[in-house]
Amino acid sequence: MASSSSCIKRYHVFPSFHGPDVRRGFLSHLRHQFASKGITTFKDHEIERGHTIGPELVQAIRESRVSVILLSKNYASSSWCLDELVEILNCKKASGQIVMTIFYQVDPSDVRKQTGDFGIAFKKTCEKKSEEDKKRWMEALAYVANIAGEHSLNWTDEAAMVEKFASDVSNKLNITLSRDFDEIVGLQPHLRKLITLLCFERDEAKMIGIWGPAGIGKSTIARALFNHLSSDFRLRCFMGNLKGSYKSIMGVDDYDSKLGLQNQLLSKLLNQRDVRVDHLGAVKEWLHDQRVLIILDDVNDLEELDVLVRELSWFGLGSRIIVTTEDKKILKAHGIQDVYHVGFPSSEEALEILCLSAFKQRYVQDDFENVANRVASLCGRLPLGLCVVGSSLRGESKEEWELQLSRIENNLDRKIEDILRVGYDRLSKKDKALFLHIACIFINRSVDDVTSMLADSNMDVKNGLKTLAIKSLVQIHNFFPPHITMHSLLQLLGRQVVHEQSNELGKRQFLVEAEEIRHVLANETGTGSVIGISFDTYMMGEFSISGRAFEGMRNLRFLKIYNSDYWNLKGKNVRLRIAEGMEYLPHLRLLHWDSYPRKRLPPTFQPQCLVELCMKFSNLEKLWGGIQPLANLKTLNLSFSSRLKEIPNLSGATNLETLSLLSCSSLVELPSSIRNLHKLEKLNMMGCKKLRVIPTNINLASLEEVNMYGCSRLRTFPDISRNISYLDVMNTKIEDVPASVAERWLRLEEFHIGSKYLKSSTHVPECVRYLYLSNIDIKKIPDCVIRLRRLHSLDIKKCRKLVSLQGLPPSLFNVDVDDCVSLKSVCFSFYKPKSAYITLDDCKCVKSEKDAIRVSSLFHNPVRGIRLFNCFSLEEEARRVIIQQCDYQNVCLPSKEIPPDFTHRAKGNSISIISSGTFSASSRFKACLLLPPDEYTGRTVCRLISKGVVINELEFYSFHHTLLSEHLLVFSGALFKEHICCELDATTSEIRFEFNCNYIIECGVQMLADEGEIKLASSFHDPNREVRFLNCMKLDEEARRAIVQRWAYKYVCFPGKEIPAEFTHRATGNSVTIAKGTLSASTSFRACILLSPNLQHLAVFGYTIACRLRSKGVLINELECYLDYPLLTEHLLVFRGALFKERRCIEVDSDIHFELSCDEEHYKIIECGIQIMAEEGESSSRKRKKQSDGDVKVSKDKNVFKTNTHTCWSNGLKKLVGLRKKKNKRE
CATH class of the missing domain: 2.60.40 (Immunoglobulin-like)
Known part of the structure; x- marks a missing residue:
């Protein structure tokens, strides 16, 4: 039997009282106050009273969080009351139940000593009772009399006492209720983000959504949030498990069902059973002027929202409505813009959840670490799965855990299945089919791949994927290209659905279990029902199949034979052997066969339907002869086929997008038919050591990525496309880069070139952002590199003669100069130093200031990180300076x-x-x-x-x-x-x-040590300075006005919710046009942007905000601001500059169009404004200097880092201390 500590708590309060003394007066007032505060009280009207308390009452005591004992004059006249008291104190001792007391018209001393009228009643009750009963009661009364409580004799206003006591109970409950969630792993970050999303600083009513897959913990988070917020709302309710509630009411029409839902809501909110709802405007009538908290849990029907919370105007100012659902589409359709997505816990948190359920502690028991990690992995970090599986393994031995692993791997627990299956059962027939295709065949595939594979089916793949995603049945990850993933337990659900299709293995749509596939192939029992096979041979021994193994599977479309132990896929590890004369089916759209055992495909092979052909680690020497019909083929991957000697004629593959020949070490040439591949986007020939010949004089317009790294016999530069954005020709015999590359390759962003054969590296396009020049015989940085204005990352490893790094472009973020053993002189200057990372590993000549590496100038500038692996010549003083005085996030040095x-x-x-x-x-x-x-x-x-x-x-x-x-x-x-x-x-x-x-x-x-206050004064009158107050939430209005109006700067960024009034030209969105009549060439301006972040997707990497000015479509000026910290609330960003970048512009003869942009998609420009400034000559500069300066003092809770052009506070919760104005001496 469960202990009382583990009982479900049904009641907030259990009152113990003597009815005739208090029921009709004091107790009724107390219950009314409890009800107004949402406190549920046990009521004993229907329990028949006897001489001893019955099991129902004992259970009610144990299921209550607080017991309130009303000790009145005749309380001790009832053995029932005294037994209740004993049971309450037993519960307090056993489970820590809270006990609170009210001494109603009785002295606590009389209760303690059983004297006075109270003692007379007690002695009468003890007549004919055993000494044991008498002793128990006396001890209980003595104990409870010592519990501090309210004394009615000390109050002149009984109503005030009742209200105070009810408030005290409410406060106690808030503490105890919060303990219910103490063991919910990772709860606090969810609550913090939700509270931020609820925007309590705003008075208007607000509605938000909580969205996530089944079993992720939405309801738990919502209940914890309700508990956290409920004390701030007089009217609040939590309506749980709404899933189609009104439709489930049998025997009533649709309108009555909706009325019933509104009745439920109002009854819960108002704590009244007799609320009359006779029309669907009742909610608005009752609540339009009331501040309410409503949580609607597990909504799956838009009509439920329309019935209960159709419009925010139904509720008073300050109301908050929270809706949880698995279906994001419902939230969007209802107009709920702010949606919190509940993500999966981290691996560490998942293990902690499992341990709490299995071991009742937050860490793994001794010797269980490996098996516990495997179980957590199988549960896919889904909290529901972790809790259910953990509970089922509680108290079991390590051996039993091991035995249960295979069961968990292949079978869903019934409780988990019941919850997950609800979402699947509600899908349309076509969406169910798509779900099964993904669960069995297309996990971790791109959206484009799946769309292509299923193009000939009757499924609407793109809309179907959208439906599955908004119902949390798949996840679409925004990698490039977007990929589809599915939770491991949902995969199990899909496979279980397939198992239920037939008891005969060969009559199921998909075969995914290795032993089942082996059985079907060995016994040739496959039928036309089978459309997909996904066969992992990792755990299989070698076995052979006949040429007729696939004969019955005439509708087979997807055949995937692979080895999940990827790095053991060499040809010698062939596990599946096939007989001669094997017939291949003509409907295959996917053929993926790792370690294919034969030298070529059968002559009867028909590839006309193939979309993807992938045969990695194969024994193939040749695919086929002649020209094949390959119009559907988009991907050809023969990587690691070390015996492959030639590529077939690909003239018919007019839609081929990816050709991967990685490590085909016997391949000598690329066929001339490649010139017909006008849709080819990626060509990977990395590690083709014998490759000598590639076609020339062709221009594949779609080709974007070419990798020929390690083609050690290649001498010809692959000038096969002018649109390439990625090219790697490192470790080849290429000696020079043609001049045409610098002149015509205008899209090349990432360029890898470097080998001992390279004689010159003078031709690098200016558009390059990532440049790798490793292993080149150079002594200094080439001039062509110095000119690269957009260069983001430079890798010059193993340039062993390199002596100096003088002249590096200031646009760099990352510099990697590992193993440049002669390097002595280092000098960096970064536009955005806080984002820069410097690596000097194995640069053994790097020493200190005496040896030309200027430690002070190099490392005092703020950088993201410094790495000095094996730089043993670095002297002790230099190390001390680097560790103690440099501004960095991390540094590593000997x-x-x-x-x-x-x-x-x-x-x-x-x-x-x-x-x-x-x-x-x-x-x-x-x-x-x-x-x-x-x-x-x-x-x-x-x-x-x-x-x-x-x-x-x-x-x-x-x-x-x-x-x-x-x-x-x-x-x-x-x-x-x-x-x-x-x-x-x-x-x-x-x-x-x-x-x-x-x-x-x-x-x-x-x-x-905290460094006290930061004082910002007249030093900020510098038009080149960048000033940031990111997330300085307590910056007051006077300080913001001083920042905007009195300081000169390149840009300034600080929290703000509206554009200041002086920005008179304004517009919603991100652009403003100003008429030419108000402008001249010497005019300057300030541009202000109101920027709003999406708190669900805080920027992890840096992002750039730009202000571009155009006249007649021509760019006349451009200002940029780079921020490397996420914004936690709305911010104002103010640019300051001249209309024209070049002062030679002397006449403004057209309107000026201001365009504002942010390259971080989750940050939205809400509004923008422009302020036209006075014409700036020498006199205006003097005028500005005459203005009084404002000193702003800011409490310093993060290092302020300063360069000549940059000052930044970038942390949350800054505190503005004050603004002090100084009088100008001339005044």
Whole structure:
């Protein structure tokens, strides 16, 4: 039997009282106050009272959160009341139930000692009772009399006492209810984001949606949110499990069903059973002037929303309505713009959920780590699956866990299936078919691939995918191209549906289980019902099939034979052998056969329907002879077919888009028929070591990507398209880049060129953004590189004669100069230093200031990271400067010990810091790891945890590098991420630092002192300065006015919700046109943008906002602002500049069109405004200097980093201290 602590709590309050004393007066008033606060009270009207309390009453006590004992004069006259009291105190002892007392017209001393009128009643009750009963009651009364409570004799206003007591109970309940969610992993971040989305700073009514797949935890999150918010709303209700509620009411018509729904809502909100609803305007009539909180859970029908919450005008100001659903389309159709998507928990959180369910603790039991991780992986991080499976394995041995793994892998638990199946059952017939195709064949395929594969079916694939996505049955990931994924448990559901089609394996639509496929092929039992086979041979031994194995499957369209153990796919690992004379089916649209065993395809092979042919690691020497009908073929992949000697004539493949011949090491030439592939987009011939010949004098207009890396015998530059955006010809015998490349290749963005044979690298198009010049015999940076104004990333590894990096373009974000062993002189100047990353691994001549590497100038500029692996000549002073004085997110350099400044230390990979007070939002730190010599690959994470919540996380990446001695890895950052709530830091006194690296010798932490206030004064009158107050939420109105009106700057960005009044030319959206009559060539302007972020998709990488001015369609000026921090609320961005970039423009003879843009799709420009300034000559400059300056003081909770052109505060929850005006001395 479950203990009382685990009982479902049905009631908020259980009242214990003597009816004749209080029922009709005091108790009725108390119950009314409870009801007004949404507190449910147990009522005993229907329980027959006897001499002893019955099991119903005992159960009611245990199912209540709080027991309220009303001790009145005659309370002890009832053995029933005394037994209730004993049971309540037993429950308090067993489960910690809260007990509250009211002494109603009785003295607590009389209760404690059983004296006075109370004692007389007690003695009478004890007559004919056993000494044991008497003792129990006396102990209980003595105990309860010592519980502090309300004394009616101390109050002159009974109504005020009742109201105060009800409020006290409500407060207690808020604390206890919050404990219900203490063990919900990852709940707090969800609540923080939802509260932000609800915008409580605004008075209008607001409606939001919570959307996600079944079993993700939407209802749990909604209930926790309801609990968190309910005390702020007098009228609130949670309507759960709405799924088609009004349609499920039998025996009534549609209108009556809708009235019934409105009746339910109003009854819950008003806490009245007799609410009369006789028309569908009742909700508006009752609630139009009431502030309400309504949560509608698990909605799957748009009509339910129309009935219950059709319009926000139905509800009073400040109302909040929250709708949870699996179907995003419902939210969109109802006009709900703000939708919170509940994503899957992280792998760490998923394991924690499993452990709480299986072990009743947050961590894995000893020896269970591997099997627990496998179970969590099989559940696909779905909270429902983790909880159900964890509960089923609770208390089982490790051996039993292992036995259950195969069952979990192939079968859905019934509880999980019942929940997931609801969404599938509601699909149309065509959408069900699409769901099954994806679950069985097309997991992790692109949308375009699936659309092409199913083009000849009667399915509307694009709309079907949209339907599946908005119903959370698939996910469409916005990679390039967009890809389809499906949760592993939904895949199991799809396969289970297929299993139910027939008991005979060969009569099912899809075959996906390896043993079942082997049985069908070996016994030749396949039928025309089979349209798809997905056969993973990884766990199969070798076996053979006859040429008739596929004969009965005349409708087979998708055949996929693969090995999930990808790196063991060499031809020697052939597992499936086929007999001669095998017949291939003419309807195949997908043929994917890894390690195909034969030298060529059968002569009877008919590829006319093929959309994709993929035969990696095959034994093929040749596909087929002659010209085949290949009009449907879009992808041909023969990668790693090391025996392939020739490519067939592809003249008929007029729709081919991808040709992949990666590591076809016997291939000598690319056939001339490639000139017919006018839709070819990608050509991959990486590692074709014998390739010598490629066609020339052709221009494939669609070709965008060409990879010929490692074609070590290739001498001819692949000038086969002018539209290529990606080209890799590294490690070839190409000696020079033709001049035509720099002149005509105007779309080339990423260019990899470098080998010991390259004699010159002078011809690089100016449009290149990513340039790789590794292993080239150069001493300095080539002039053609210096001229690249758009260059983002430069990789010049292993240029062993390179001495200097002088002249690098300032547009760079990443510079990688690994293993340039002669490098001595380094000088960087970045436009956007905070985003730059510098790598100088194995540059053994890099030393210090004495040796021409200027540590102060190189590293004092703020950068994202610095890597100095194996730079052993770096002197001690240089290391100290880098670690202690540089502004970076991470740095790695050689060192034998942790510096003494890191006063908090520990062996291993974690350390806890305890503060004597509390940590503030402005607290910063540096964390240092001492790493042993070893090979390092992947991601090292510094994770900060407080009260079980991850409050910040910093990352360092290293892609397979060997440290030749001990190194220090140093992280630097703020304790709290910008979106962590201020409530957390107000109470945080201990923070744990964890590092996901097991080979750490020692770790240390240095807490950085808060630097007080930042004073912004007249130094900001610099038209080239960039000023950012990102997420400085408490910047007051006077300070914002000073920033906009008094300072000169290139741009300034700060929180704001409306365009200032002085920007008189304004428009909704992102463009404004100003008539020519108001302008001259010397006119300057300010442009203001109101920018709104989508809080569901905070920008992870940097983004650029641009202001472009056009006259007669010609660009006359362009200003840009680069931001590398996410915005957490609306911000104003103000540009300042001249109309014309070139001052030679002397006449304005047409309108000026201002265009504002942001390259981050989740940030929306709401409104823009333009202010035309006075003409700027020398006099206006003097005039500006005469203006009084404003000193703005800002509480500093993140390092302000300064260069000659940049000042930035970029963290949440900044505090403006004040604005102080100084009088100009001339005045």
